[in-house]
Amino acid sequence: xxxxxxxxxxxxxxxxxxxxxxxxxxxxxxxxxxxxxxxxxxxxxxxxxxxxxxxxxxxxxxxxxxxxxxxxxxxxxxxxxxxxxxxxxxxxxxxxxxxxxxxxxxxxxxxxxxxxxxxxxxxxxxxxxxxxxxxxxxxxxxxxxxxxxxxxxxxxx
Ligand SMILES: [Zn+2]
Numbered sequence: 191x192x193x194x195x196x197x198x199x200x201x202x203x204x205x206x207x208x209x210x211x212x213x214x215x216x217x218x219x220x221x222x223x224x225x226x227x228x229x230x231x232x233x234x235x236x237x238x239x240x241x242x243x244x245x246x247x248x249x250x251x252x253x254x255x256x257x258x259x260x261x262x263x264x265x266x267x268x269x270x271x272x273x274x275x276x277x278x279x280x281x282x283x284x285x286x287x288x289x290x291x292x293x294x295x296x297x298x299x300x301x302x303x304x305x306x307x308x309x310x311x312x313x314x315x316x317x318x319x320x321x322x323x324x325x326x327x328x329x330x331x332x333x334x335x336x337x338x339x340x341x342x343x344x345x346x347x
Contacts, residue, residue, distance in 0.1 A: 196245060197232040201225060203252040211259055218269050219255075220276055224248075227279050227347055234287055241286075244279050251275055283347055292346045296333035303329020 231241040307325015
């Protein structure tokens, strides 16, 4: 069954929560990331049962969190549970829909560039300090290029 209002409803819940809780807790709950994921999952939910189910579960879960927040009963274990949910959603979006986290390529290629720079610096210049900045610069260029590309194509979470 299609539910056109669901996205607005869930984002509404999210916003309300965002305004009623401490900034620190909001960050812990990764609420802005949640909003991006909800929008993505909503796009996919017409043809993906997984997204559909995750969204319904998230709506219930956010209601639950809001209730607890209102009663001042939002505890660390709820935050842990919430994070687990967010991670489930991320891994679904990654595996089923080939999305990547924002900054994914940058961190991947920076790590690669750093280790290549080390090897390269020792092999070519006999000096780690020479290779490292080159490796990092290359990693930065490739990584941010790929991130920009993924973002343009709407492939980031
Ligand atoms: Zn899906």
